[in-house]
Amino acid sequence: MSATLFVQQLINGISLGSLYALIAIGYTMVYGILRLINFAHGDLLMVAAYAALYGMLLFSLPWFISFPLAIIATGAIGILLDRAAYKPLRQAPRISLLISAIGASFLMENLALVLIGGVPKAFHRPNCFSHVIIIGGLHIPVLTIYSPLVTLLLVLGLLYIVFKTRAGKAMRAASRDFEATRLMGIDLDRIIALTFLLGSSLAAASGIMWAMKYPQINPFMGVLPGLKAFIAAVLGGIGNIVGAVLGGFLLGLFEILIVALLPDLAEYRDAFAFLLLIGVLLFRPTGIMGEPFIE
């Protein structure tokens, strides 16, 4: 492989990884507090993509209004998801909670299928995101540059909320010890709602960028990115926000580079992430940034 091609793939990998990173944060935050894989998290990508598209199509909103509105709407749906499907099961066995999450995920996908139809819709990319920059043989769509930058900004904002505000302190406390936090007089329902709001909004931002990157959207578009982002969260050490970001970037690079280096295996691309997951769980179940298990 030529050096140019390698750099090109490297850039592609970072761009894809930044999208995984944004989704992975939502998984890791919810897991940190509720100890739950929010299976429906990936479907929020789909919700955001459709919301943004319909904002532009039906209401003729410009993208800089439609996108934030879609992100807010998705955040609200994230809170609703918790209230409807997870809150009644706080005291239930974990297996019930997981089954509920799977049910919620299928419900969202199939509701979208019934309401919108299964035919993939073209996502109209605003013109300012369609340029391609050519530097010395490298073809770089501006989107590929924007998505890591947006991710970086959002992550910095999130880190500020989590580490510098009172609500963030309460979130960290809840992920350390749920019961003790409740005893300290902290309203956990509000903290959980905030967690879902933040996680879902980040997933929404990722979903919109995903839709611009692969501009064919359908009701099941969130499933595979969702699963892979979860793997990224495990890779980085579940419960750790910086780990999730790192895991996302690593997974994106890993996927792109393995296909670039071994083009014969391109068909198996979707299997690599899961093999990576098995490898991580076998050799370092706590992930890169995770703390050692306390049994």
Next chain:
Amino acid sequence: MGNSFYLPRPKAAANPAGGPTAGLKRWLNAALFFLLFGVLFLFSHYGSGYQVRILNNIAIFITLAVSYNLINGVCGLLHLGPNGFIAIGAYTSALLAMSPAEKNLNFILSNVIWPLNVIQVPFAVSLIAAGAMAALFAFLISFPVLRVRGDYLAIVTLGFGEVVRVVCNGAQSVTNGPLGIKGLYPHTNLWWSWGVAALSVVVIQRLINSNYGLAMKAIREDETAARAMGVDPFRRLMLGFLISAFFSGIAGGLLAHLITTISPGLFTFLLTFNLLIMIVVGGLGSTTGAILGAALFAWGGEALRVVEQPMQIGPLTIPGIPGMRMVIFSLVLLLVILFARKGIMGRRELSWDFLFSKLAGSRRAKTPS
């Protein structure tokens, strides 16, 4: 597994007042089998093709649900990869039972690899091979899978199912890729499907009632305590995993020879989701619950076709809504898990003891002494 004597054998169920004796229960079981035999005989001779198809579906779902329940309900592990085992069984059975000439017709893009291009075995052998192949894969993945619990186990098994599907898509010279395998001989009839269903119910029920089953339930309730009592979780769970995969594989073979066309798209996570609905609605941990859930699902799936077809009510035509069935199924799963977590049966079994005690209870209620 020589150290299986540390658990007391389950005592014969205490005979509740008015309960059936062991001899009577044996007769009742025989009568039940005879009844099933009669019903199948009637349907195989006089039933319509549609009815036979539904009955076959029910039997295959029963096999799948009962073996899935062994892991999810009895062992308490949220296993999300049975679609992988079903796919392995279906492809194994299909490739072995098909004649080499037919295989050559199917494989257009690339030739089928040796030795699949020369062998053909009887259907029964192909089914056993399907089960064995699924069990072999279960053995291989049990090492990473059974090291983890809870959500991690769920996502690893889900990943396994996905990997199997992706490999089925990619491995052209074994599975014919996305084109799938067409024109299988419809070997599966009522005797095959219900015979396998009955066998799987009997084997798995006996396993659940044995020392091994007790150990599995102990692990489900409290793994640390079970370990302290000398139970080796890895070996017990592995046994459950293998037996579950074995029957899932056989059911996959039956499924392949029922619908006569298989492709990777058939074995997505949706299949697992459907099985999950069956065992949750029936009651996680109950074999008879799984049977009820499977029958309800097969029947309900057909009954709900109404919502996807246009309806004529007087002068009004209500258009059918394609895809509505899955919305209803997802809602049912959510509502059951939120409001009736135990499902129909909970962890109880619809046994003769249970039925007799209910009968005795209602009789007592009617005639107060």
